[in-house]
Amino acid sequence: MKRLLTIAGSDCSGGAGIQADLKTFSALGTYGMSVITAITAQNTQGVDAVVDIDKTMVKAQIDAIFEDIVVDAVKVGMVSSSEIILQITNSLLEWLPPFLVVDPVMVSTSGRRLLKPEAKNTLIKELFPITTLVTPNIPEAETILDTKIVGIEDMERAAKAIYALGPKGVLVKGGHLLGDAVDIFYDGTTITKFTSPRIYKKNTHGTGCTLSSAIATHLALGFDLVTAISKSKDYVTKAIDCGIAIGKGVGPLHHFHQFYPSTVSD
Numbered sequence: 036m037k038r039l040l041t042i043a044g045s046d047c048s049g050g051a052g053i054q055a056d057l058k059t060f061s062a063l064g065t066y067g068m069s070v071i072t073a074i075t076a077q078n079t080q081g082v083d084a085v086v087d088i089d090k091t092m093v094k095a096q097i098d099a100i101f102e103d104i105v106v107d108a109v110k111v112g113m114v115s116s117s118e119i120i121l122q123i124t125n126s127l128l129e130w131l132p133p134f135l136v137v138d139p140v141m142v143s144t145s146g147r148r149l150l151k152p153e154a155k156n157t158l159i160k161e162l163f164p165i166t167t168l169v170t171p172n173i174p175e176a177e178t179i180l181d182t183k184i185v186g187i188e189d190m191e192r193a194a195k196a197i198y199a200l201g202p203k204g205v206l207v208k209g210g211h212l213l214g215d216a217v218d219i220f221y222d223g224t225t226i227t228k229f230t231s232p233r234i235y236k237k238n239t240h241g242t243g244c245t246l247s248s249a250i251a252t253h254l255a256l257g258f259d260l261v262t263a264i265s266k267s268k269d270y271v272t273k274a275i276d277c278g279i280a281i282g283k284g285v286g287p288l289h290h291f292h293q294f295y296p297s298t299v300s301d
């Protein structure tokens with residue numbers, strides 16, 4: 036069975052962060068592990084509080100896993116401070132997992148800042164150059180590049196500009212635009228467009244976390260980047276369509292099980 040690791044923040048309400056990542060790994064028939072970078076108190080209505088985990092504890096968690104277990108792919112989500120980002124980068128450079136997908140989480144759907152402004156440059160300069168794929172949404176891509184994105188051509192330009200910052204691939208996610216849900220992938224040579232019909236449903240908490248975890252999982256399972264993104268977009272589209280109406284705000288996705296029989300036993 037493939038072994039997946041998420042390095043991210045905890046969402047006690049189970050919709051985003053570590054909890055969404057572990058549900059995705061499990062739903063796709065893999066074994067999930069977690070390194071917690073921050074604890075948030077949040078629910079479907081918003082984020083009430085955030086406490087960072089000390090960087091020595093982040094390092095200790097990463098070392099505990101890699102000293103003992105072979106990791107097939109890593110996904111990084113919420114990392115709020117420069118010192119935690121630097122620690123994660125140094126640890127991953129030491130342990131060298133085969134695939135690294137970075138979701139540059141900056142602000143929650145409910146509007147709470149999850150990345151300190153001064154940590155943005157550390158994320159870009161230190162972590163981006165060692166990633167297989169970085170998956171910004173539109174506001175994140177705008178913040179990374181200090182530009183405005185209003186349509187598909189802007190997304191393509193942004194994907195190329197973020198690629199120039201060092202990652203092997205960039206997926207600019209279009210969930211925040213109107214019309215079809217279009218994501219743009221650039222790998223240094225080719226732009227690939229992934230389109231799915233927009234689902235007009237309310238429960239979309241954790242879509243970005245779920246997509247990046249699903250991509251890391253499909254890379255670990257042996258799919259190339261384009262196929263991994265395509266399969267993961269299918270997964271997240273179905274998960275949004277079956278979103279769960281719990282809480283008073285934006286509810287979570289439904290992580291239905293989708294095993295790959297040929298890989299479950301290896």
Ligand SMILES: Nc1ncnc2c1ncn2[C@@H]1O[C@H](COP(=O)(O)OP(=O)(O)OP(=O)(O)O)[C@@H](O)[C@H]1O
Pocket residue numbers: 051143144171172173208209210211216217218231232233234235236239240241242243244246268271272275
């Ligand atoms: N209403 C929707 N219908 C169909 N697909 C969607 C919808 N909203 C987002 N998506 C898709 O979900 C994935 C995540 O995109 P999005 O831009 O929402 O990321 P995000 O903002 O990081 O997510 P989050 O809601 O967790 O912050 C993308 O593949 C996007 O195209």
Ligand SMILES: Cc1ncc(COP(=O)(O)O)c(N)n1
Pocket residue numbers: 043044045046051052053075077112113140142143144145239240241242243244
């Ligand atoms: C711990 C954690 N990580 C990521 C998100 C972003 O998810 P969303 O944009 O759906 O709020 C979040 N709210 N909490």
